[in-house]
Amino acid sequence: MKHIINIFIVFIMLLTCSVILFYFLDQKREKGFIKELALSEARAIFIKDSHLYEWIAAQGGIYVLSSDSLHADTPSHKPNITLNDGKKLTLIHSTTLLRQVNALLIEDQKEIYEHITNLNPLSQENAPDEWEAKALSQLSRTKHETYSLEHINHQEYLRYMGAFTVKEACLTCHPDAKIGDIKGGMSVTLPLNNYKNIAEKRAHYSRTIYLFFWLFGLCSLGIAMYYLVKLLHKHHLLIEETDELKFLNQIDPLTRAFNRRTFENWLTTKLMLFKVHHINSCMIMIDIDFFKKINDTHGHLIG
Numbered sequence: 001m002k003h004i005i006n007i008f009i010v011f012i013m014l015l016t017c018s019v020i021l022f023y024f025l026d027q028k029r030e031k032g033f034i035k036e037l038a039l040s041e042a043r044a045i046f047i048k049d050s051h052l053y054e055w056i057a058a059q060g061g062i063y064v065l066s067s068d069s070l071h072a073d074t075p076s077h078k079p080n081i082t083l084n085d086g087k088k089l090t091l092i093h094s095t096t097l098l099r100q101v102n103a104l105l106i107e108d109q110k111e112i113y114e115h116i117t118n119l120n121p122l123s124q125e126n127a128p129d130e131w132e133a134k135a136l137s138q139l140s141r142t143k144h145e146t147y148s149l150e151h152i153n154h155q156e157y158l159r160y161m162g163a164f165t166v167k168e169a170c171l172t173c174h175p176d177a178k179i180g181d182i183k184g185g186m187s188v189t190l191p192l193n194n195y196k197n198i199a200e201k202r203a204h205y206s207r208t209i210y211l212f213f214w215l216f217g218l219c220s221l222g223i224a225m226y227y228l229v230k231l232l233h234k235h236h237l238l239i240e241e242t243d244e245l246k247f248l249n250q251i252d253p254l255t256r257a258f259n260r261r262t263f264e265n266w267l268t269t270k271l272m273l274f275k276v277h278h279i280n281s282c283m284i285m286i287d288i289d290f291f292k293k294i295n296d297t298h299g300h301l302i303g
Helices: 002-059 094-107 130-138 168-172 193-250 260-277 291-298
Strands: 062-065 088-092 113-117 145-152 155-165 182-191
Touching: 002 094, 002 113, 002 145, 002 155, 002 182, 002 193, 094 113, 113 130, 130 145, 130 155, 130 182, 155 193, 193 260
Parallel strands: none
Antiparallel strands: 062 088, 113 182, 145 155, 155 182
16 A cells, blocks of 8 residues: 555656656747747838838838928938928938827837937938947857847837838938848837736736646545555455455365365476476375374264
8 A cells, every 4th residue: 555655746746847847848939939029020110111111212201291300311411391381391311201190109118119220320310329330240240140038228119220222212221222222220118017918917817727737636536546546455355355265275174284285286296396306305204193082982083
């Protein structure tokens, strides 16, 4: 019984360790999934805005209503356009437009930050920070993106940098560049808090599932333990009954001495040993004269 309990404890430990191991492996996979999810969103933002950037550049800029936050930033120095109602339109390029959109995102507290930058900016507003400068130096004709997880103000962010390659429309603002060169990039900064909230919900679901399987495993082991003990108990009872029957089959119930069947089995064994291995054996026979008279006179119990 003690051995069975020890085996049961070992199986419980194996079950528990397996559940814990698979849970932590699953959580590790979840962290990678969250990172890939944030990276996919950053890439989508970059692709969308880079196409918008290229389209505006191909049009030579767009006219928008003039305001204090806007100024004409075209190399051709085209003048403002005054409408019939007196309103003025200012020509702006893609960099300024995307900068204005990014300002709206920050104002709405979306915590999504985009920044068009390069190592030799025409405007100080496009100057890279330390991470962006390092990321820009890693971009090349064969490597068009880089990213990493960074901590900013005690929060974790995904920082992504996608490369801007020089196209014909870009030569207006960058006449010294060559088509196909890396002229800069767009950085996208995404907070991971929302993704972590998703991950926490998935982790709670995973914990519930793994707890269920652990409890199910314990119940299964308990049921198996119960039937195993029951089966072993029956087995022991059967062995005891078999031994008792074997014993009763070998002795005389009255005298409690070995009976003739035992003697014949013993004699057969000894003869076999003599024939095969030439092992000698001896036998002593004792006979009491007139023993029948004792049984007849005093009974078999006295005899």
